[in-house]
Amino acid sequence: MKDLSARVLNMAQMRGASYADVRVVNRTIQTLGVRDGRVQEMLQQESQGFGVRVIADGAWGFASCSRDDYADVDATLQRALQNARASALTKTRDVQLGPPEANKGVFRSAYKMDPFMVSMSDKINLLLKADSEMRRMKTSKAHLLTRGELIFVREEKTFASSEGAYIQQEIVESGCEIQAQATDEAGEVQTRTYPWGRHQQTRGFEFVLEQQLVENAPRLAQEALMLLTADACPALDATTVILSGNQVALQVHESCGHPIELDRVLKQEASFAGTSFLTLEKLNNFQYGSEIVNLTADATIPGGLGTFGFDDEGVPAQRVEVVRDGRFVGYMTNRELATALKLGRSNGTMRAESWNRLPLIRMTNINLLPGAWTLENLIADTDDGIYFDTNRSWSIDDKRLNFQFGTELAWEIKGGKKTRLLKNPIYTGVTPNFWRGCDAIGDASEWVVWGTPRCGKGQPAQTIRTGHGASPARFRNVKVFSKS
Ligand SMILES: [Zn+2]
Incomplete structure (x- = not known):
């Protein structure tokens, strides 16, 4: 690895690059799936290669290659340089990276049980047992489809730069999901997933065991079946809403995580509902939420899917305040934009899906810090409201202002108690108004670092794994209705 990176960096400088970095990545992904009591998938894929970024004539160039003999290394570097020189023809200013980042280090994500050492049969048996426990609930009145999935990832990557950085990282991830889908004779379909879509962390097989899929x-x-005969969520212009922790995670992801990506703010990135309402004049000058709302971008918390030692520019992982006492105080940055906007050192959020993609500003773990309530107390303290649980659908505009989220189920709350199961629930709002209406947040005992493994951004598209520490939270004056 050292040979390859030294060769790329030396040649890049000899051929006129003012900066170069090389990222060598070896990624293994194992996926296992069952469906209706049968094994659906047992797959292990490996992907190896390297990507080279250069600055030449003041502009970025990138190229990548899946092989690593010397002829390929030379040709790949040549393509990166050609791309940079072509980009330079339309540049508006020279790329400046600020002070050098000559970091050296090794990072390994912590795990107790290496998921690749657990046998395939143990993993499949776990899924089959959960599947049969779901199918045991089947009734004569409804059809039940069941499925389960496990995923394990090991990513080894080496980063080296012409500034002297040399970093080795190994990140292991484990994820799981089970789902029951009930259909009645009239064709109505209701779905429940657990823990929520696919939950995933940078941990070992112990993470999967802790989720208690079978239990x-x-x-x-049962909940999927009960939803078939449940009442529809009522239409109310302004009610009190409590969101489950996993729905708070999704709310944070869409209405806070994406709009604080500085490349979106500067309109450099507009794919997948890009751009942002959090424009530059709002930094330190905008009430994003109520005074109890505190949000961080934190790549240092144990187990988060956005946890690492160094980002893909070799900048150390950091904890950054995004919203403090309700005020908007921080973006996610990279070296180039932090320098251009005089925001100090990059806060280390550049991430690439793999060796063949350029790093972009991506969410790390965007967290809503815990408040003072247990979920039980939160419900007991609510006279009239609706508890929304587990995301089913989301929609949000380009600037990340107007949103509409649906969950798999909801519970009516009357007099501090859950009274009635409600189906097809939807709530809608405008981001700052919604967060300003937040009047209670769950405490540390309710806080979970949820994993969102399918965040899309960029062209060509990149899917990245992000994390969200969140507990349940209550919001006042929210419009709710049901999907027709
Ligand atoms: Zn996303």
């Missing part, structure tokens, strides 16, 4: 399976199937 939760019967409840999940």
Whole structure:
């Protein structure tokens, strides 16, 4: 690895690059799936290669290659330089990276059980058992489809730069999901997933065991069946809403995580509902939420899917305040934009999906810091409201202002108690108004670092894994209705 990176960096400088970095990545992904009591998938894929970024004539160039003999290295570097020189023809200013980042280090994500050492049969048996526990709940009145999935990832990457950085990282991820889908004779379909879509962390197989898939399976199937005959969520212009922790995670992801990506703010990135309402004049000067709302971008928390030692520019992982006491105080930055806007050192959020993609500003772990309530107390303290649980659908505009989210189920709350199961619930709002209406946040005992493994951004598209520490939270004056 050292040979390859030294060769790229030396040649880049000899051929006129003012900066170069090389990222060598070896990624293994194992996926296992069952469906309706049968094994659906057992797959292990490996991907190896390297990507080279250069600055030449004041502009970026990038190229990548899946092989690493010397002829390929030379040709790949040549393509990166050609791309940079072509980009330079339309540049508006020279790229400046600020002070050098000559970091050296090794990072390994912590795990107790290496998921690649657990046998395939143990993993499949776990899924089959959860699947059969779901199917046990089947009734004569409804059809039940069940499925389960496990995923394990090991990524080894080496980063070296012409500034002297040399960093080795190994990140292991484990993820799981089970789902029950009930259909009645009239064709109505209701779905429940657990823990929520696919939950994933940078941990080992112990993470999967802790989720207790088998123990939760019967409840999940029962809830899917109960939803078929549940009342629809009522239409109310302004009610009190409590969101489950996993729905708060999704709310944070869409209405805080994406709009604080500085490349979106500067309109350099507009794919997948890009740009942002959090424009530059709002930094330190905008009430994003109520005074109890505190949000961080934190790549240092244990287990988060956005946790690492160094980003893909070799900048150390950091904890950054995004919203403090309700005020908007921070973006996610990279070296180039932090320098251009005089925001100090990059806060280390550049991430690439793999060796063949350029790093972009991506969410790390965007967290809503815990408040003072247990979920039980939060419900007991609510006279009239609706509890929304587990995301089903989301929609948000380009600037990340107007949104509409649906969950798999909801519970009516009357007099401090859950009274009635509600189906097809949807709530809608405008980001700052919604967060300003937040009057209670769950405490540390309710706080989970949820994993969102399918965040899309960029062209060509990159799917990155992000994390969100969140607990349940209450919001006042929210419009709700049900999907027709
Ligand atoms: Zn996303």
